Amino acid sequence: MPDNGRSPAGAATVTLTIDDREVTVPKGTSLLEAAALQGTALPHYCYHPGLSAPAQCRICLVEVEGAPKLQPSCVTMAQDGQVVKTDSPEALKMRKGVLEFYLVNHPLDCPICDMSGECKLQDYVFAEGREHGRGREPKRVFGRDDFGGDVLYYGDRCVMCTRCVRFMDEVARDSRLTVVERGSRAVIDTFFDEGLEGASFAGNVVDICPVGALVSKDFLHKARAWDLDSTPSVCPGCSQGCNIELHTRDNLVQRLKPRENAEVNGHWMCDFGRANYEGLNRGGRLEAPAAGRGAKRRPAGWDEALGQLFARLQAAAGADVKIVGSAEWSCEGLAALAAVGAETGEVSARVFRSRCAADEDRLPGFPALARRRDLAPNVDGARTLGFSRVGGEDAAGGLEEVAAHDGVLFVLGDDLADQEAAFGEAASLFVYMGAHGSEAAANADFVLPVTTFAEQEGTFVNVQQRVQRFWPGLRAPGEARPAWLVLGALLAALRGGEAAPASAAAAFSWLAGERAAFAGLSYEGLGAEGAPLAAPAGGNGAA
Amino acid sequence: MSEAPFRNPGWAGNTGEFDLAEADVRGVVASDGPPADGGHPSVAPSLPYMLAAKDPAAPLFEGPHLERFEKIKSRYPTARAALLPALNLAQELRGFLSPETMDEVAALLGLSNAYVRGVATFYTMYNKRPVGRFLVQVCTNISCNLRGAEDVLAAFLAHAGTELGETSEDGTFTVVEAECLAACGFPTCVQINSRYFEDVGPADVPGIVDRLQGELQSGAAV
Ligand code: SF4
Ligand code: SF4
Numbered sequence: 224m225p226d227n228g229r230s231p232a233g234a235a236t237v238t239l240t241i242d243d244r245e246v247t248v249p250k251g252t253s254l255l256e257a258a259a260l261q262g263t264a265l266p267h268y269c270y271h272p273g274l275s276a277p278a279q280c281r282i283c284l285v286e287v288e289g290a291p292k293l294q295p296s297c298v299t300m301a302q303d304g305q306v307v308k309t310d311s312p313e314a315l316k317m318r319k320g321v322l323e324f325y326l327v328n329h330p331l332d333c334p335i336c337d338m339s340g341e342c343k344l345q346d347y348v349f350a351e352g353r354e355h356g357r358g359r360e361p362k363r364v365f366g367r368d369d370f371g372g373d374v375l376y377y378g379d380r381c382v383m384c385t386r387c388v389r390f391m392d393e394v395a396r397d398s399r400l401t402v403v404e405r406g407s408r409a410v411i412d413t414f415f416d417e418g419l420e421g422a423s424f425a426g427n428v429v430d431i432c433p434v435g436a437l438v439s440k441d442f443l444h445k446a447r448a449w450d451l452d453s454t455p456s457v458c459p460g461c462s463q464g465c466n467i468e469l470h471t472r473d474n475l476v477q478r479l480k481p482r483e484n485a486e487v488n489g490h491w492m493c494d495f496g497r498a499n500y501e502g503l504n505r506g507g508r509l510e511a512p513a514a515g516r517g518a519k520r521r522p523a524g525w526d527e528a529l530g531q532l533f534a535r536l537q538a539a540a541g542a543d544v545k546i547v548g549s550a551e552w553s554c555e556g557l558a559a560l561a562a563v564g565a566e567t568g569e570v571s572a573r574v575f576r577s578r579c580a581a582d583e584d585r586l587p588g589f590p591a592l593a594r595r596r597d598l599a600p601n602v603d604g605a606r607t608l609g610f611s612r613v614g615g616e617d618a619a620g621g622l623e624e625v626a627a628h629d630g631v632l633f634v635l636g637d638d639l640a641d642q643e644a645a646f647g648e649a650a651s652l653f654v655y656m657g658a659h660g661s662e663a664a665a666n667a668d669f670v671l672p673v674t675t676f677a678e679q680e681g682t683f684v685n686v687q688q689r690v691q692r693f694w695p696g697l698r699a700p701g702e703a704r705p706a707w708l709v710l711g712a713l714l715a716a717l718r719g720g721e722a723a724p725a726s727a728a729a730a731f732s733w734l735a736g737e738r739a740a741f742a743g744l745s746y747e748g749l750g751a752e753g754a755p756l757a758a759p760a761g762g763n764g765a766a
Numbered sequence: 767m768s769e770a771p772f773r774n775p776g777w778a779g780n781t782g783e784f785d786l787a788e789a790d791v792r793g794v795v796a797s798d799g800p801p802a803d804g805g806h807p808s809v810a811p812s813l814p815y816m817l818a819a820k821d822p823a824a825p826l827f828e829g830p831h832l833e834r835f836e837k838i839k840s841r842y843p844t845a846r847a848a849l850l851p852a853l854n855l856a857q858e859l860r861g862f863l864s865p866e867t868m869d870e871v872a873a874l875l876g877l878s879n880a881y882v883r884g885v886a887t888f889y890t891m892y893n894k895r896p897v898g899r900f901l902v903q904v905c906t907n908i909s910c911n912l913r914g915a916e917d918v919l920a921a922f923l924a925h926a927g928t929e930l931g932e933t934s935e936d937g938t939f940t941v942v943e944a945e946c947l948a949a950c951g952f953p954t955c956v957q958i959n960s961r962y963f964e965d966v967g968p969a970d971v972p973g974i975v976d977r978l979q980g981e982l983q984s985g986a987a988v
Binding site for chain 2: 397398399400401402403404405412413414415417
């Protein structure tokens with residue numbers, strides 16, 4: 224990340240007064256950041272914590288005692304004994320004037336602008352601008368420009384902060400955006416028709432645009448910001464596990480936005496992950512448990528289904544067990560599944576299948592972040608829990624032995640889309656747990672509806688061996704339950720009356736007690752940003 | 767005006783790599799003394815790059831131009847800093863900066879083509895479209911405006927047979943407005959390619975247009 228020429232934040236601190244309150248900050252903190260630490264949010268457009276600060280938007284001006292004129296707080300460093308006034312009449316007057324200039328050519332088309340409700344021009348003008356405009360001149364009109372990819376540009380709304388240009392220069396290191404022309408004719412553009420096509424992190428410019436100048440084509444006119452609920456989550460796109468927010472409305476994910484995590488993804492996420500949310504909205508879900516093979520299948524309540532299943536598992540004690548898991552299910556669910564298998568008999572296979580990309584796609588300006596080859600969020604969690612990957616890069620094949628297995632067979636979260644209807648025909652007991660039904664589940668003795676990660680709490684382990692929590696953003700359909708809840712109850716019964724975990728937190732502390740790799744981690748302690756696994760990954764621990 | 771015949775004094779920063787005769791710089795007609803029609807001797811030498819023959823397909827860069835390009839690069843600490851003179855040189859050769867030219871210059875300097883486009887479009891003195899053999903820039907800023915620049919502009923448009931910002935059908939004249947040409951003491955000022963014409967009134971315009979046409983026919987045009 225560009226350091227704006229600041230000295231590294233060391234032990235040295237400075238103490239200054241901002242709006243009559245003293246605040247102590249590390250040396251090298253800008254006034255804008257110092258004010259934020261002290262609780263005063265100063266307006267800013269060109270400054271962004273993940274980019275260099277050119278101090279060109281002139282909206283963060285504050286009064287510094289002794290300075291001959293107002294200072295841009297984003298590049299003025301905090302100094303000992305400084306007295307700063309963010310809301311002096313001078314500062315307010317200046318910012319009001321600057322805002323009036325911003326509105327000279329702004330179309331004020333908030334009613335049809337996707338940014339409305341989360342727009343910094345709206346916010347700042349509402350907070351500090353004039354009540355009424357004084358301009359009588361006609362405004363310039365640019366119309367809109369399709370930049371390719373998912374990005375659409377409305378030049379009329381642009382405040383020329385150049386965040387988008389600097390993101391492409393400094394972070395994507397693909398200087399495709401520039402300011403073309405000057406003065407009131409200035410617009411953001413690429414090299415003529417070149418566009419942003421093929422720039423795989425370009426979607427981030429939509430996030431950092433403080434106004435509605437850069438908008439997502441996918442999200443265009445889809446939902447208003449104030450109608451969206453936001454839930455912290457983890458991107459299911461690949462094993463990087465970028466921290467994200469699920470923005471939902473009407474129980475559907477409307478878009479994904481990156482959530483800051485300095486260790487994992489900074490402020491960013493990739494376009495592949497961003498576009499990859501439709502699976503979370505997929506309909507046709509399993510909604511009620513059912514028991515019985517083929518034509519004999521009957522709906523069953525959870526109590527009934529689990530009661531029967533418990534009896535069958537007890538009867539099968541000592542059997543040869545094969546387990547198919549999924550790298551899209553939580554650690555708690557996978558660990559409980561592995562434990563149920565081990566309680567039942569001899570586990571001879573613990574496998575999962577997941578898609579793989581041909582190569583990685585790294586973000587040059589934030590190299591910790593790459594769209595990884597493993598295109599599932601919990602590949603490392605599954606491996607740590609002793610599952611090994613089978614099948615091809617397209618997540619197909621590799622289940623020949625499992626399909627013909629004549630012992631106990633568990634499938635969790637794998638749709639078996641490539642498998643024949645004869646899958647599991649020979650199994651003495653076949654339990655299918657998933658979000659969607661499958662033709663290959665015809666022989667299942669039990670079909671149990673479980674929730675996706677977006678409908679439950681839980682954890683994934685990313686490629687950095689970091690355990691990260693996610694929260695439920697969607698309501699689960701019908702009677703679907705989290706896998707850890709279902710399997711936790713079974714496990715408790717199999718182990719002879721152990722208390723079954725009743726919450727995700729309890730499931731995690733069970734996991735931390737059960738598996739050495741998770742030892743010492745607490746669910747609370749993971750917080751919103753996660754924590755590294757205690758021990759290095761177990762590798763392919765499958766028998 | 768001065769008794770002494772004009773001597774080319776060189777120009778600021780002249781390092782001697784330009785081997786131009788006085789006639790190259792000021793045009794043969796002008797090099798015998800101050801031009802009768804007001805062409806001013808003092809400014810032309812500062813704009814030598816406006817004088818080369820323009821060939822839109824000229825290579826970037828070859829021979830002496832390559833030497834100059836290398837010299838430009840050696841004088842600036844970064845490629846970004848060398849961009850303006852490099853674009854000057856490209857415009858000198860090709861007459862305007864097409865998207866292809868911007869792309870080539872970007873590649874030569876190792877800059878992104880988008881950045882080069884941004885710079886080229888920021889400055890109005892880079893021609894982004896082909897211009898005529900003579901680029902007529904009529905100052906319409908305050909001094910000239912007070913002295914009837916609008917009428918001078920109208921006269922040029924009428925006599926050159928073109929619209930504002932457009933090129934006459936025969937490709938001879940492009941007429942544009944200019945903001946202050948820094949000759950406020952001699953309004954109206956008109957810059958034609960690299961030459962300044964001062965104290966121009968609407969009545970002078972036909973004579974200037976005829977003279978330029980004549981230079982073109984005689985092959986003396988610069
Ligand atoms: S498009 Fe948005 S991010 Fe880019 S300069 Fe304009 S306002 Fe800033
Ligand atoms: S890099 Fe991976 S985790 Fe991050 S946004 Fe892209 S797909 Fe999602």
